[in-house]
Amino acid sequence: MAKVEAFMRASGQSTAGSSQVVGRAQLEPLQVSVQATQDYTTPFGVLRGSASRLSVRSVAQVIGRPHICVLGLEEQEAGTIELWTNARMTAQNCAVYSNSTSSAGIKSKNNAVLSATLICSAGGSDGGKSSFQPGPLTDCPVLEDPLAGRVAPEVGSCTETGRKIVSEGVTLMPGVYCGGIEISGSSVVELLPGIYVMKDGPLVVKDSASLSGVDVGFYLTGANAWFRFETGSTISLAAPKGGVMAGLLFHEAATQPVAYSHQILSDNARLMLGTIYLPRGDLVIDANKPIADQSAYTAIVARTLRLYSGPNLVLNTNYEQTTVPVPAGIKGVGQPVALVE
Numbered sequence: 001m002a003k004v005e006a007f008m009r010a011s012g013q014s015t016a017g018s019s020q021v022v023g024r025a026q027l028e029p030l031q032v033s034v035q036a037t038q039d040y041t042t043p044f045g046v047l048r049g050s051a052s053r054l055s056v057r058s059v060a061q062v063i064g065r066p067h068i069c070v071l072g073l074e075e076q077e078a079g080t081i082e083l084w085t086n087a088r089m090t091a092q093n094c095a096v097y098s099n100s101t102s103s104a105g106i107k108s109k110n111n112a113v114l115s116a117t118l119i120c121s122a123g124g125s126d127g128g129k130s131s132f133q134p135g136p137l138t139d140c141p142v143l144e145d146p147l148a149g150r151v152a153p154e155v156g157s158c159t160e161t162g163r164k165i166v167s168e169g170v171t172l173m174p175g176v177y178c179g180g181i182e183i184s185g186s187s188v189v190e191l192l193p194g195i196y197v198m199k200d201g202p203l204v205v206k207d208s209a210s211l212s213g214v215d216v217g218f219y220l221t222g223a224n225a226w227f228r229f230e231t232g233s234t235i236s237l238a239a240p241k242g243g244v245m246a247g248l249l250f251h252e253a254a255t256q257p258v259a260y261s262h263q264i265l266s267d268n269a270r271l272m273l274g275t276i277y278l279p280r281g282d283l284v285i286d287a288n289k290p291i292a293d294q295s296a297y298t299a300i301v302a303r304t305l306r307l308y309s310g311p312n313l314v315l316n317t318n319y320e321q322t323t324v325p326v327p328a329g330i331k332g333v334g335q336p337v338a339l340v341e
Helices: 002-014
Strands: 019-026 031-039 053-062 068-072 081-084 088-091 095-098 106-109 113-115 118-121 160-166 169-172 175-184 188-191 194-199 203-205 210-214 216-221 227-229 234-238 248-252 261-264 268-285 298-307 312-315 337-339
Touching: 068 088, 081 113, 088 095, 106 113, 298 312
Parallel strands: 068 095, 068 298, 081 106, 081 298, 088 113, 088 312, 095 118, 160 175, 169 188, 175 194, 175 203, 188 210, 194 216, 203 227, 210 234, 216 248, 227 261, 234 268, 248 268, 261 268, 268 298
Antiparallel strands: 019 031, 031 053, 053 337
C-alpha cells in the first residue's frame, strides 16, 4: 500500500483531484486486496454525465493458508502481541496474528523487531517501519482458536502434593502434581515420557536448576497453575508424539482464570519443541539469549504474548525434522501467492 500511495502522490501532481488507497485482508480465501481511486479533471472540464474518477483494484491470493507461529487471542486490549526494547521475534515461514481490534493491537517499540512471513492485526499496529518485517496488515479478520476443540487430559487424584526439589538429581514420573512442582538450587531433573498435570500450583524452575524431558506435556488446571522458568535455569523440552496431548507442550485448561502470567526468563531455553497453548493466560518472555531456536518447530497460541528487554524468540517451522506432530489448524497447506484480479 505504501508503494501505491507514493506512486499516487507522484502522479497526482498532474491532476486536480484527490486520491485514496484502501487495503483489505481476508481469510477464506486468504487474500489481500488494494484499491486505488483517483479523481481527475479533463482538459475540457467535467462534462455532464462523464466520469471524473478512475478506480483500479488488485487482489493477491495465497493458495492454502500459512503456518501459524503466533496467534494472540485477546480481542480488545492494546498490545495483544507486544515487543519492547531490543526484543526480537523471528517467525520462520509462518504468520503472526493478533485478534485485537485495538488501534495498537500489535506493538513493536524501542528498537524491537518482529519478522515473519505475514504479520496481521485485526485492529491496528504501533511501531515504526523498521519494527516490522514486512509491514503488518491491519483490519484482518479475527481468527478462531484452532485448538479450542482439543480434548483435555483426565485429571485424577494427586500423585504428589507440593513437590519441592532442592539441589538434587531426580527423575520424575508422569502424574498429577497437586500444589505444583518447584525445582531450585543446582537440581537436575529429568522427566519420563507422559503428561504432567500441574493442579492448584505452579511449575517453577529457578536458580541454576535444569529441567529436561522428551515426549512430555504439561496440563495446567486450578488455582495458581502457571509456569515460570527463571534466569539461571536450563530448560529442554519436547512435546508428546501421541495421545491426548500430541504436539502440545503446554495446555492451559479452558476454565482457568483470565491473565495468569506464564514466564520464560531463562537464558538457556533453546529447545521448546511443540505448541504452547495458553488460551486464558499471558505469556511473557524476558531473556537475554535466544529462545526455542534449536526446536524443529514452536508455535504459540495464547491470550497475549509480550517480549521485553532483548530476547530473541525464534519460531521455526521445520516440521519434517521431527516426529512431534503439528496440531490441526497450526500447520498450513501450501503458500504460493497468485495475482487473481
